[in-house]
Amino acid sequence: MRDSYNQLSERFRRILVLGDAEAVLRWDQSVMMPGGGASDRAEQVAVLETTQHGLLAAPDMEELLDSAATEDLDEWRTANLAGMRRMWVHAAALPEDLVAAKSHAASACEQIWRMARAEADFQQVLPSLRTLLNLTREGAAAKSEKLGVGLYDALLDEYEPDARSADIDLLFEDLGGFLPDFLSRVLERQAAEPPLLDLAGPFPVERQEALGRRLMSQLGFDFEHGRLDVSLHPFCGGTQGDVRLTTRYDPADFTSALMGVLHETGHALYEMGLPDAWRHQPVGGAMGMSIHESQSLLIEMQVCRSRDFLTYAAPVIADELGGGGPAWDIDNLTRIYTRVKPDFIRVDADEVTYPAHVILRYELEKALIQGSMDLADLPEAWNDGLERLLGIRPPNDGLGCLQDIHWYDGAWGYFPTYTLGAMTAAQLFAAAQQADTELLAAIAQGDFVPLMTWLRANVHGMGCSLSAPDLLRQATGEPLSTTAFKRHLEARYLPSA
Structure with a gap:
């Protein structure tokens, strides 16, 4: 008998359907809906969040979870029950009024941020961000007590289950020690190369969109279950069967928007490949954000900036954008897409300097959550940190x-x-190539079926049936380390060093 488990399964189906509704509403709010309706939409989102929270934190939930744990469950149901308990722990730690207050504060802050960003004025958003940060810290304190971890780790656990900042510190310290000298050598090498050939624009947005949609389809994106739109900040949202992507276009330069589309397509393919039999159950969801980000970065960085991919894509890009001549050949496009240059914007950063952007944000948000830095000092601390890490100052x-x-x-x-x-x-990606020695040759022909088949079997289709460390060890034979990433960077950027 599985009476308690079956009750939980139905309850969580409803909870996760509510979550899907909230996700789509947030996407619509960010992309399609008029700004004047922001307060109404904030109220709608808050109602969805508090309703979902109320179902999760219901008085009988703990008893049902304990009872279901005594039932004879298979591996997937056991993993599903663990996912249910984890969601309950996070919800039960928070009072409903705090959930509502934080939802309203986030909606208000985001709307002000849009104006503040356009005017490059942090002071505009500082009061609302301070309110949101205080509520976030209040929630972190409640979860910290429930989980038995520090404030920052309590927030980290929402995005990366069971991850701890002490372990991240070790990985980032290793990577941080490697990158400065490596970056210097890459910049020196690229400075000695012939100048890049400019890709002559302008590139009409509709042509860029057509190119993005064509490559998305080739990778396996199903436009019957998703769409591509424009937003201030590129992102992927929606639900497993209704995946929404956005990018932003620059008529003078198509390269950034295209890689933004391919990055978000990696997220989308992961969502579309999750186990359909477990939809609207915790075990059927995405593993955590490091696995999610691995899928976007595998597509964008590992695959789509490679010479193998550009062997296939160079003529497609030229065809869609009307390009021709040496500037559009594979050699020049490969150099463009592997050009390293310290710059201010994270989403446009190359893969050598990108970790510095992340390490900076990680350091700052830890300090703000732990209270060792005042929010008013964020702009100066940000600028000082970027100058220290990349030698540039916004x-x-x-x-x-x-x-x-x-x-x-x-x-x-x-x-x-x-x-x-x-x-x-x-x-x-290293493990996938080891499993299929013809993988890169297939990519060079525009055939992504072998790669997607491996990812479906080893990542997407696993849902949350394993922890992220266990999934990675099963798929690659090793725990997470910096080794493969450093080896990849050295092979791409200093191949003869």
Whole structure:
């Protein structure tokens, strides 16, 4: 008999359907709906969040979880029950009024952030961000007590289950020790090469969109179950059967928007490949954000910036954008897409300098959550940190601490998963190539079926049936480390060193 488990299964189906509704509403709010309706939508999102929270934190939930744990469950149901308990622990730690207050504060702060970013003025958003940060810290304190971890780790656990900042510190310390000298050698090498050939624009947005959609389809994105739109900040949202992607276009330069589309397509393919039999159950969801980010970075960085991919894609890009001549050949495009240059914007950063952007945000958000830095000092601390890590200093807040939506939308503890994802992507892609020695040859022909088949079997289709460390060890034979990522960087950027 599985009476308690079956009750929980139905209850969590409803909870996760509510979560899907909230995800789509947030996407619509960010992309399609008029700004004047922001307060109404904030109220709708808050109602969905508090309703979902109330179902999760119901008085009988703990008893049902304990009872179900005594039942004879198979491996997937056992993993599903563990996922249910984890969601309950996070919800039960928070009072409903705090959930509602934080939801309202996040919606309000995000709307102000949009104006503040456009005007590059952090002071505009400081009061609302302070309110949101205080509520976030209040929630972190409640979860910290429930989970028995520090404030920052309590927030990190929302995005990367059971991850701890002490372990991340060791990985980032190792990577941080490797990158400065490596970056210097790469910049020196690239400075000695012939100048890049300019790709002559302008590139109409509709042509760029057509190119993005064509490559998305080739990779396996199903437009019957998703769409591509425009937003201030590129992201992937929606639900498993209704995946929404956004990017932003620059008519003078198609290269950034295209890689943004391919990055978000990696997220989308993961969502579309989750086990359908477990939809609307915790075990059927995405593993955590480091695995999620590994799928976007595997597609964008490991695959789509490679010479193998560009062997296939160069003529497609030229065809869609009307390009021709030496500037559009594979050699020049490969150099463009592997060009390394310290810059201010994280989402446009190359994969050599990208970890520095993440390490900076990780350091700052830890300090803000732990209370060792005042929020008013964020712009100066940001600028000092980027200058220390990359030798450049943002000239204004728009190119500095206002560029990312995460903190202003209430997402604290998320940032380290980007670089954890880059390490994971390198490790997974190396394992996929080892399993199929013809994989790169297939990619060069525009055939992504072998890669997607391996990812479906080893990552996507596993849902949350394993922990992230166990999944990675099963798929690659090794725990997460910086080794594969450093080896990848050396092979791509200093191949003869």
